[in-house]
Amino acid sequence: MQDDTKSGPAATFMLKLTDLHAFYGKSHVLHGVSFDVRAGEIVALLGRNGSGRSTTAKAIMGLVDCQGSICWKNLEIGGKKAYQIAHLGLGYVPENRDIFPKLTVHQNLLLGQKGSGKGSRWSFDDMYTLFPRLRERQHTEAGVLSGGEQQMLTLCRTLMGDPDLIIIDEPTEGLAPKIVELVGQYLQTLKARGISVLLIEQKLTIAMAISDRVLVMGHGSIVFDGTPDSLRADAYIRKEWLEV
Numbered sequence: 001m002q003d004d005t006k007s008g009p010a011a012t013f014m015l016k017l018t019d020l021h022a023f024y025g026k027s028h029v030l031h032g033v034s035f036d037v038r039a040g041e042i043v044a045l046l047g048r049n050g051s052g053r054s055t056t057a058k059a060i061m062g063l064v065d066c067q068g069s070i071c072w073k074n075l076e077i078g079g080k081k082a083y084q085i086a087h088l089g090l091g092y093v094p095e096n097r098d099i100f101p102k103l104t105v106h107q108n109l110l111l112g113q114k115g116s117g118k119g120s121r122w123s124f125d126d127m128y129t130l131f132p133r134l135r136e137r138q139h140t141e142a143g144v145l146s147g148g149e150q151q152m153l154t155l156c157r158t159l160m161g162d163p164d165l166i167i168i169d170e171p172t173e174g175l176a177p178k179i180v181e182l183v184g185q186y187l188q189t190l191k192a193r194g195i196s197v198l199l200i201e202q203k204l205t206i207a208m209a210i211s212d213r214v215l216v217m218g219h220g221s222i223v224f225d226g227t228p229d230s231l232r233a234d235a236y237i238r239k240e241w242l243e244v
Contacts, residue, residue: 012039013071014165014196015060015090020068022052022059022220029055030066031220037165042187042197044207046242047217053200054095056217057167060198061085061092073164087114091163095170095200097154101143105134108142108153112160120162121193127156130186148179155186165196172203184210204242208232216241 015037022030030052037043045053059066062082070078077085086092100108109127113120128135131152137145142153151171158166168187172180184206187197191210201207207214208228216224216231218241224231231237 013037014039014041014073015198016069016071017056017060018069018071020056020059020066020070022055022064022066024055024064029064029220030059032068033217033220033222035215035222035225037196037198039196040191040194041212042191042199042210044199044201044211044214045217046201046204046207046214048242048244049202051217051241052220053217054169055220057092057094057169057198057200060167061090086161086163089162089164091158091161091166093154093158093166093168093171095173097150099142099145099150099153099157101141103142104139105142105145105153106138108157109160112157114161120160122159122162127160130189131156131182148175148182151175151179151183152186155183159190163195165198166190167198167200169200170202171199172201172206180206 013036018034020030020033021028033056045056047053055064058064060070062080062085066078068078069076072088072090077088100111109124133149134152134156137149142150145153155171171183187199188210190197199207199211211228214226214228214231215222216237223241224234224237
């Protein structure tokens with residue numbers, strides 16, 4: 001069931017997936033996934049565990065075998081290596097956070113920079129202004145940070161690479177409500193600076209509050225594409241594909 005919210009030929013697609021299939025060995029996980037993310041847009045990718053959301057993110061970043069088209073700024077990136085895709089301007093925040101536990105907060109952020117970091121839209125001061133707690137902990141080993149602090153660090157480290165689009169997988173998982181609210185504000189700050197966001201999330205509240213569009217996945221396919229309001233009005237989709 002689709003809700004066409006596209007604005008016509010003038011829409012600026014940053015990322016466009018067409019008939020994407022992905023595999024883990026012989027297991028066929030994604031079944032013809034097609035959607036787009038436009039410039040300066042927050043798109044939430046919703047669905048139950050096992051629906052294919054994380055696999056979609058990994059396919060975009062070249063981390064799983066896939067077939068079909070993955071187009072980034074009119075360039076086909078399917079088949080490229082993950083580091084090549086990252087250098088084209090896509091940032092990826094995995095669900096497991098992947099910090100460097102023995103390095104300090106500041107050193108983790110430094111590793112996020114591409115090259116010298118000159119010309120980037122983001123600086124260390126920007127990161128510490130967004131999350132003052134990281135400034136307080138900048139000389140602390142990342143491994144002793146709380147879960148919320150580690151999530152802030154992972155988000156900021158990705159941002160230090162100056163991406164034009166960030167794919168964020170379950171950023172609010174296990175976080176206290178106040179930190180969830182902080183993450184939501186962070187994502188809106190990215191949008192205000194012209195960065196597109198593909199948000200993989202299970203919490204409907206934050207996804208519906210900050211997203212321009214929502215996608216719902218079920219059994220490896222997109223079963224809904226529309227506005228938050230249209231999803232609120234569609235009781236069938238919510239019951240069939242989202243509610244536990």
